[in-house]
Amino acid sequence: MMYDVHEQRVLVVGGGLAGLCAALFLRRHGVEVTLVERRTTTSPQPKARRINIRTMELFRQLGIADEVLEAARDLASYQFMAAGPTLAEAERLPFTLPGGLPDWDAITPATACLCAQDLLEPVLRDRAEARGAEVRFGVELIDFHDGDTGVEATLRTADGTVQRLHADYLIAADGSGSPIRERLGISRSGRGTLGRAVNVYFRAELAELVRGREFNLCQIENSSAPGAFASIDGSSRWIFSSATGLDRAADEWPDVLRTAIGDPTAEIEIMSVMPWEPGMFVADTYRRDHIFLAGDAAHVMPPFAAAGANTGIEDAHNLAWKLAHVLHGSADPALLDTYQSERHPVGWFIADQSSIRTTDLRTMNRESTDATPLADPLALILGNRYPTGAFVDDGSAHTMDHLDITGQPGTRLPHAYLTPGRSTLDLIGIDFALLIGPSGAGWRTAAAGTPSVSVHDIPETYCKTVDLTPEGALLVRPDQIVAWRAPQLPADPAGALRTALALSLGRAAHPRQPWRSGEPASPAASPR
Structure with a gap:
C-alpha cells in the first residue's frame, strides 16, 4: 500500500451527470478540479434522457451544445408522446401546454433534446478532460476529514493503491444513496416513497413498427401488460416501465413485452430488469462546512417531470461560479452560504412538483395527484425565482x-x-x-x-x-x-x-446560517 499527497482546489466525488458537469463548470472558471468515480466507466444504463432547454442553455454557455445534439441525433424526431392498447396501435398525442405553445425563439436560444445518459456522459467526460479536469474513474473515496483548511480525502484505486488528497472544497455528487451524505448525518425530508415500479431494458428492432409515430414515451393501455415504452435510440434499444409484475423473472418478460408491443413474433433480448421506487427525498441541508451536496445526493425525485438530472446540473452551475469567486479571492466565503438558500428551496419545489404529476400521459400537464396546483411546465424549467440569496x-x-x-x-x-x-x-x-x-x-x-x-x-x-x-x-x-x-x-x-x-458576492453581513454548525435547516419554502 502506497500513500501520495496531492493538493487540489475542488474534489468532485461522483462521475455521473451532476459530477461531470460540476467539473466542466469549474474548469470554465479556471478552478483546478479532480473528479473521482468508483465505477471504471461511465454509466452503461440509459437512465435520464430528457435534456431540457435550460440545461441546453448551460451547455451552450460551455460551448458543447452542438456535441450534445450530435450525441442525441438518433432521437431528434422522437419528441412526441403516444398512447394506445399496444405499441402497434398507439397514436401520437397532441402536444399541448396549459397556456398554449410559445414562440420558442422568443424564450430560449436552445433546443431541448433526448440523449440517453450512457451517450451523454462520455461527451461530458471527454470535454472535462480536454479542458484540464483530472478525471479518475476506478477511484473510490474511502475516507475524508473536514478540517479548518479544507477536506482531507483518502482515495483507493482499483489496484489497491491508497492516496491522500487535500481539497479546499468537496462536491458530493455520489448519487441518491450518497455515502458522503450518510457519513455527515444529513437527514432528508419529502413525500417519501410513492410506489413501486420495474424498468425492463431490452433490445428489439422496432423502428419500422413505429415509423411515422416516433415517440419519447408511449403509454400502453392494456390490462394484460400496462406500462409505458421509452425510446432509447429510436431503433433497437427500449425501456418498458410498469407498476405490475414487479417480481416477474427476467425470462418471463419477453412474452409480456410482445403483448405490449402487439407483435407475438417480436425478437426480444432482455438487457436488464431493475425494480425501483419513485419517491421524493430532499436533503435538509445541501452544505456542511467545506462539503456540498449536488444532484441525486441532494434531491431524489420521481421522473414524471423529467427534472431530476436537469436540476442536478443546475445545482453544479450555481455552485461552480461561487466556489470560483471565493477561491480566486473576489468574493467573501459567506457567498457559499447562498448555495443552500437558493438551491434548496428550488430543489424542494421541483421535487414536489415532480411528485404530484400523474403518470397518465393524457393528463400529466393538467391534473395533479392530490389537487396541489401544478406549476406551468415552462415556468418549472425556466421560471424559478430564488427566494433569497446572492x-x-x-x-x-x-x-x-x-x-x-x-x-x-x-x-x-x-x-x-x-x-x-x-x-x-x-x-x-x-x-x-x-x-x-x-x-x-x-x-x-x-x-x-x-x-x-x-x-x-x-x-x-x-x-x-x-x-x-x-x-x-x-x-x-x-x-x-x-x-x-x-x-x-x-x-x-x-x-x-x-x-x-x-x-x-457575500461581502455584506449575513445572519448566522444553521447549516454551518450542523443544525438542521428549516423546511424549504416554495420559490415565489
Missing part, C-alpha cells in the same frame, strides 16, 4: 402559473436575440455582466473601476422586456441569474453598483 431583491412580483421572467432579481435573465444567433444569454461570461440601456452611458464610467464586471449595451426594446428605462441597467451573475435591477441611473451609479456587487 442578489438584491427589489420586491417585484413573480408567479409560477406561467413563465414570468421580466428581469426580477433571482430569476434567469430573459432571452432575446440581439443579432441573428446571438442571445442576451450569450453576453454572460465568467464575470458579472452589466447590461445598460441606450441612455445609460453613465454606467460605463461607473463600471470602469470594477474589473470583475463587463459592460454590454442592450436596445430599448429589451429594456422594456426587463422593466428598465433607457438609462437603466441589469447586473447579471455568471450563472445568468439577475443580481440587481436599476430601473434608472441613480445619482451615484458607481456607489450603487459597488453596493450591489458587494451584496451579490
Whole structure:
C-alpha cells in the first residue's frame, strides 16, 4: 500500500451527470478540479434522457451544445408522446401546454433534446478532460476529514493503491444513496416513497413498427401488460416501465413485452430488469462546512417531470461560479452560504412538483395527484425565482402559473436575440455582466473601476422586456441569474453598483446560517 499527497482546489466525488458537469463548470472558471468515480466507466444504463432547454442553455454557455445534439441525433424526431392498447396501435398525442405553445425563439436560444445518459456522459467526460479536469474513474473515496483548511480525502484505486488528497472544497455528487451524505448525518425530508415500479431494458428492432409515430414515451393501455415504452435510440434499444409484475423473472418478460408491443413474433433480448421506487427525498441541508451536496445526493425525485438530472446540473452551475469567486479571492466565503438558500428551496419545489404529476400521459400537464396546483411546465424549467440569496431583491412580483421572467432579481435573465444567433444569454461570461440601456452611458464610467464586471449595451426594446428605462441597467451573475435591477441611473451609479456587487458576492453581513454548525435547516419554502 502506497500513500501520495496531492493538493487540489475542488474534489468532485461522483462521475455521473451532476459530477461531470460540476467539473466542466469549474474548469470554465479556471478552478483546478479532480473528479473521482468508483465505477471504471461511465454509466452503461440509459437512465435520464430528457435534456431540457435550460440545461441546453448551460451547455451552450460551455460551448458543447452542438456535441450534445450530435450525441442525441438518433432521437431528434422522437419528441412526441403516444398512447394506445399496444405499441402497434398507439397514436401520437397532441402536444399541448396549459397556456398554449410559445414562440420558442422568443424564450430560449436552445433546443431541448433526448440523449440517453450512457451517450451523454462520455461527451461530458471527454470535454472535462480536454479542458484540464483530472478525471479518475476506478477511484473510490474511502475516507475524508473536514478540517479548518479544507477536506482531507483518502482515495483507493482499483489496484489497491491508497492516496491522500487535500481539497479546499468537496462536491458530493455520489448519487441518491450518497455515502458522503450518510457519513455527515444529513437527514432528508419529502413525500417519501410513492410506489413501486420495474424498468425492463431490452433490445428489439422496432423502428419500422413505429415509423411515422416516433415517440419519447408511449403509454400502453392494456390490462394484460400496462406500462409505458421509452425510446432509447429510436431503433433497437427500449425501456418498458410498469407498476405490475414487479417480481416477474427476467425470462418471463419477453412474452409480456410482445403483448405490449402487439407483435407475438417480436425478437426480444432482455438487457436488464431493475425494480425501483419513485419517491421524493430532499436533503435538509445541501452544505456542511467545506462539503456540498449536488444532484441525486441532494434531491431524489420521481421522473414524471423529467427534472431530476436537469436540476442536478443546475445545482453544479450555481455552485461552480461561487466556489470560483471565493477561491480566486473576489468574493467573501459567506457567498457559499447562498448555495443552500437558493438551491434548496428550488430543489424542494421541483421535487414536489415532480411528485404530484400523474403518470397518465393524457393528463400529466393538467391534473395533479392530490389537487396541489401544478406549476406551468415552462415556468418549472425556466421560471424559478430564488427566494433569497446572492442578489438584491427589489420586491417585484413573480408567479409560477406561467413563465414570468421580466428581469426580477433571482430569476434567469430573459432571452432575446440581439443579432441573428446571438442571445442576451450569450453576453454572460465568467464575470458579472452589466447590461445598460441606450441612455445609460453613465454606467460605463461607473463600471470602469470594477474589473470583475463587463459592460454590454442592450436596445430599448429589451429594456422594456426587463422593466428598465433607457438609462437603466441589469447586473447579471455568471450563472445568468439577475443580481440587481436599476430601473434608472441613480445619482451615484458607481456607489450603487459597488453596493450591489458587494451584496451579490457575500461581502455584506449575513445572519448566522444553521447549516454551518450542523443544525438542521428549516423546511424549504416554495420559490415565489
